[in-house]
Amino acid sequence: MSQGRNPDRTRRSERSRQAILEATRALVSEVGYGKVAIETIAARAGVGKQTIYRWWPSKGAVIFDAFLALSEGAEGQGAALPDTGDIEVDLKTVMRATVAEFADPEFEKPIRALNNEIANDPDLAAQYREKLARPLDAVKKERLRSAQRAGQLAAGADLDLVLAVLYAPLFQRWLHRSGPLTAEYADSLVDVTLRAFRP
Amino acid sequence: MSQGRNPDRTRRSERSRQAILEATRALVSEVGYGKVAIETIAARAGVGKQTIYRWWPSKGAVIFDAFLALSEGAEGQGAALPDTGDIEVDLKTVMRATVAEFADPEFEKPIRALNNEIANDPDLAAQYREKLARPLDAVKKERLRSAQRAGQLAAGADLDLVLAVLYAPLFQRWLHRSGPLTAEYADSLVDVTLRAFRP
Amino acid sequence: MSQGRNPDRTRRSERSRQAILEATRALVSEVGYGKVAIETIAARAGVGKQTIYRWWPSKGAVIFDAFLALSEGAEGQGAALPDTGDIEVDLKTVMRATVAEFADPEFEKPIRALNNEIANDPDLAAQYREKLARPLDAVKKERLRSAQRAGQLAAGADLDLVLAVLYAPLFQRWLHRSGPLTAEYADSLVDVTLRAFRP
Amino acid sequence: MSQGRNPDRTRRSERSRQAILEATRALVSEVGYGKVAIETIAARAGVGKQTIYRWWPSKGAVIFDAFLALSEGAEGQGAALPDTGDIEVDLKTVMRATVAEFADPEFEKPIRALNNEIANDPDLAAQYREKLARPLDAVKKERLRSAQRAGQLAAGADLDLVLAVLYAPLFQRWLHRSGPLTAEYADSLVDVTLRAFRP
DNA sequence: ATATAAGCGAGACGGTACGTCCTGTCTTTTG
DNA sequence: CAAAAGACAGGACGTACCGTCTCGCTTATAT
Numbered sequence: 001m002s003q004g005r006n007p008d009r010t011r012r013s014e015r016s017r018q019a020i021l022e023a024t025r026a027l028v029s030e031v032g033y034g035k036v037a038i039e040t041i042a043a044r045a046g047v048g049k050q051t052i053y054r055w056w057p058s059k060g061a062v063i064f065d066a067f068l069a070l071s072e073g074a075e076g077q078g079a080a081l082p083d084t085g086d087i088e089v090d091l092k093t094v095m096r097a098t099v100a101e102f103a104d105p106e107f108e109k110p111i112r113a114l115n116n117e118i119a120n121d122p123d124l125a126a127q128y129r130e131k132l133a134r135p136l137d138a139v140k141k142e143r144l145r146s147a148q149r150a151g152q153l154a155a156g157a158d159l160d161l162v163l164a165v166l167y168a169p170l171f172q173r174w175l176h177r178s179g180p181l182t183a184e185y186a187d188s189l190v191d192v193t194l195r196a197f198r199p
Numbered sequence: 200m201s202q203g204r205n206p207d208r209t210r211r212s213e214r215s216r217q218a219i220l221e222a223t224r225a226l227v228s229e230v231g232y233g234k235v236a237i238e239t240i241a242a243r244a245g246v247g248k249q250t251i252y253r254w255w256p257s258k259g260a261v262i263f264d265a266f267l268a269l270s271e272g273a274e275g276q277g278a279a280l281p282d283t284g285d286i287e288v289d290l291k292t293v294m295r296a297t298v299a300e301f302a303d304p305e306f307e308k309p310i311r312a313l314n315n316e317i318a319n320d321p322d323l324a325a326q327y328r329e330k331l332a333r334p335l336d337a338v339k340k341e342r343l344r345s346a347q348r349a350g351q352l353a354a355g356a357d358l359d360l361v362l363a364v365l366y367a368p369l370f371q372r373w374l375h376r377s378g379p380l381t382a383e384y385a386d387s388l389v390d391v392t393l394r395a396f397r398p
Numbered sequence: 399m400s401q402g403r404n405p406d407r408t409r410r411s412e413r414s415r416q417a418i419l420e421a422t423r424a425l426v427s428e429v430g431y432g433k434v435a436i437e438t439i440a441a442r443a444g445v446g447k448q449t450i451y452r453w454w455p456s457k458g459a460v461i462f463d464a465f466l467a468l469s470e471g472a473e474g475q476g477a478a479l480p481d482t483g484d485i486e487v488d489l490k491t492v493m494r495a496t497v498a499e500f501a502d503p504e505f506e507k508p509i510r511a512l513n514n515e516i517a518n519d520p521d522l523a524a525q526y527r528e529k530l531a532r533p534l535d536a537v538k539k540e541r542l543r544s545a546q547r548a549g550q551l552a553a554g555a556d557l558d559l560v561l562a563v564l565y566a567p568l569f570q571r572w573l574h575r576s577g578p579l580t581a582e583y584a585d586s587l588v589d590v591t592l593r594a595f596r597p
Numbered sequence: 598m599s600q601g602r603n604p605d606r607t608r609r610s611e612r613s614r615q616a617i618l619e620a621t622r623a624l625v626s627e628v629g630y631g632k633v634a635i636e637t638i639a640a641r642a643g644v645g646k647q648t649i650y651r652w653w654p655s656k657g658a659v660i661f662d663a664f665l666a667l668s669e670g671a672e673g674q675g676a677a678l679p680d681t682g683d684i685e686v687d688l689k690t691v692m693r694a695t696v697a698e699f700a701d702p703e704f705e706k707p708i709r710a711l712n713n714e715i716a717n718d719p720d721l722a723a724q725y726r727e728k729l730a731r732p733l734d735a736v737k738k739e740r741l742r743s744a745q746r747a748g749q750l751a752a753g754a755d756l757d758l759v760l761a762v763l764y765a766p767l768f769q770r771w772l773h774r775s776g777p778l779t780a781e782y783a784d785s786l787v788d789v790t791l792r793a794f795r796p
Numbered sequence: 797a798t799a800t801a802a803g804c805g806a807g808a809c810g811g812t813a814c815g816t817c818c819t820g821t822c823t824t825t826t827g
Numbered sequence: 828c829a830a831a832a833g834a835c836a837g838g839a840c841g842t843a844c845c846g847t848c849t850c851g852c853t854t855a856t857a858t
Contacts, residue, residue: 431717517712518631523773523775524774526773558776559785559789563762563789565769566766567758570761574726590793594790
């Protein structure tokens with residue numbers, strides 16, 4: 001199906017849309033989720049408030065979109081996980097990177113903001129799963145399937161469960177600040193997972 | 200938060216304190232976390248706003264206290280986990296109960312509210328860990344240690360990690376609504392965990 | 399405002415013009431002057447907002463035109479005042495009719511709206527005087543001149559002043575609601591005027 | 598029974614009330630009635646918007662109060678009209694002063710604003726009549742009664758009607774800008790009135 | 797037993813932000 | 828190719844709460 005120009009007949013201003021998302025990103029990073037006001041976004045974006053309310057149902061939706069849009073390009077490029085042939089090595093590489101990302105104070109506020117929206121709005125959660133989580137998981141599962149083929153992972157393993165065991169503890173530790181996010185922790189999660197799902 | 204050791208120290212009105220916590224619980228259940236206003240709590244509790252501000256630093260702290268107080272009794276009573284001698288059976292019992300609790304629509308809003316506070320306020324997160332999570336974890340670890348002694352669990356297993364692998368996937372699925380909370384899911388988490396940490 | 403002498407000059411849509419004026423009249427009657435919005439007029443008239451802005455400089459001008467247009471026909475027809483030969487009788491007839499008109503709740507809102515525009519916009523006031531007040535006054539003065547010729551009114555009387563004494567008290571009483579608008583009041587104004595200007 | 602402290606003691610801030618009225622007066626004079634915004638009044642007065650909405654039902658009421666308050670002192674002092682014994686001389690003095698006042702461009706905007714409110718809000722009109730118009734009329738009627746006693750005015754004259762004939766034409770000329778406000782016009786109104794109501 | 801001071805209910809205050817409405821301009825689409 | 832449809836930046840509306848600040852009143856020591 002040809003991509004083409006957008007045949008949809010909305011008269012929506014792309015310029016304003018971009019300005020709003022950009023201003024939102026900037027403000028969330030600067031003052032944190034709770035203190036971002038629609039009025040401030042509008043002012044910063046040089047946009048009338050109505051233009052925001054016309055296209056988004058809530059502040060949460062704007063913030064969500066702002067960061068969703070940000071990640072939409074990345075996902076296409078970093079399409080595949082490393083595959084050295086050794087699943088343990090590769091997972092540790094990936095998990096350590098994830099740990100580092102979470103630990104980066106720069107991303108702290110935006111990620112918490114995004115998470116907040118997801119946790120409190122079922123609609124946004126659904127969007128998140130479909131547009132962000134699922135594609136990212138697909139990439140990871142691809143690598144896991146490769147490991148299954150290589151006999152490094154149980155053939156019958158439920159890959160969603162594998163991912164949950166791998167990532168959920170890390171996520172929870174970050175969310176509740178219940179412990180330090182270290183490379184060691186990343187490694188031990190990989191170890192546990194591989195032990196649980198070895199052939 | 201909940202008052203100090205010496206109750207004679209202050210002239211704080213216990214009646215007002217209870218009314219505030221009770222009103223807060225009711226309001227969170229009725230309208231959800233985001234829409235609870237201090238003014239509404241005060242009105243519902245028949246209390247001046249200042250009485251709230253005098254004793255709690257933020258709305259989050261009130262909500263947090265409201266539910267912390269609720270759980271404070273429970274923890275003492277249900278002190279120990281079942282111990283039939285079979286760790287798999289016992290964990291499945293406990294996990295299924297947890298799943299049921301999360302799935303209960305009645306507790307949906309309060310637990311999300313509480314989680315919200317924890318995720319966004321490091322101070323409350325610390326309190327949560329110390330007053331709620333740690334005691335509950337201690338009880339579970341006790342049962343795990345019993346399993347270690349019985350040779351059903353690796354002797355050297357990091358029990359915090361065991362609990363993380365057991366509970367975090369469930370928590371994340373609930374938080375992000377990424378799947379149904381079923382007894383089957385509970386069971387598979389127990390299976391995975393025991394496989395990862397068998398002697 | 400109402401269109402120029404040469405109708406071929408512009409490509410203005412007469413259909414739209416009529417629809418706008420009609421919608422304006424309806425809305426003023428329904429919700430009163432203060433609450434009539436250009437957007438509502440446009441919607442009701444099935445017209446783009448721009449079509450209103452293209453031809454009128456302000457909301458006041460539209461409202462003014464709407465009622466000016468309404469009176470434009472009437473003035474030509476009811477060209478002359480009754481002339482029974484007795485100025486007192488005739489003036490009382492006319493004044494009682496005026497009182498009745500003002501007292502009609504149906505015309506309350508439109509007349510107040512029109513007056514509002516006149517009182518607050520010098521340009522509209524000038525138009526009003528020229529297009530509405532002057533012609534109407536001319537008709538009345540004609541009758542007064544007839545009375546002068548009949549020796550019922552001082553020959554040198556300033557007819558503008560006569561009309562002012564006759565009508566201004568009535569107008570003010572209506573505008574400020576400072577008293578009831580009755581036939582008796584109409585009569586006493588005629589009596590006073592004739593006393594002041596008898597030959 | 599001792600009077601004591603004021604029992605209907607509201608907690609209303611007199612300071613804020615004054616600041617609001619003062620700011621309103623200033624703004625009406627500066628930008629005219631139509632462009633005064635509640636938000637601007639609040640900002641100028643250093644007051645929260647709610648403090649205005651708490652005590653006044655509408656913008657009109659604030660503006661009305663602002664100018665009512667202004668006139669409240671004056672009325673007590675300038676209690677009596679001049680009484681030289683010659684009603685014609687005294688009325689001309691007073692009417693010329695009134696004409697001068699209306700002609701003063703300084704008072705143009707406030708008086709028009711006040712009139713606007715009265716013309717469009719029956720409640721404010723009632724207040725106006727009672728608090729401003731009636732007391733002022735009472736003073737004038739006192740002088741007219743003195744003239745009746747001196748045989749310069751018909752004993753049975755309806756004094757309200759006398760005042761209407763005297764003032765209404767002037768008021769209407771000012772409101773609709775239908776002619777210049779001159780001393781000559783003032784004089785001729787006095788002449789007409791005295792002719793109509795001579796003994 | 798009495799003053800005295802803290803805590804209390806109440807609620808006004810200066811503010812910030814909300815979400816809606818309308819203005820007057822500009823752009824796109826349609827008949 | 829004119830006009831409807833309607834998006835846009837801007838800004839005021841009136842409401843809801845924030846967190847602070849008196850008010851009088853009650854109550855519970857600490858003289």
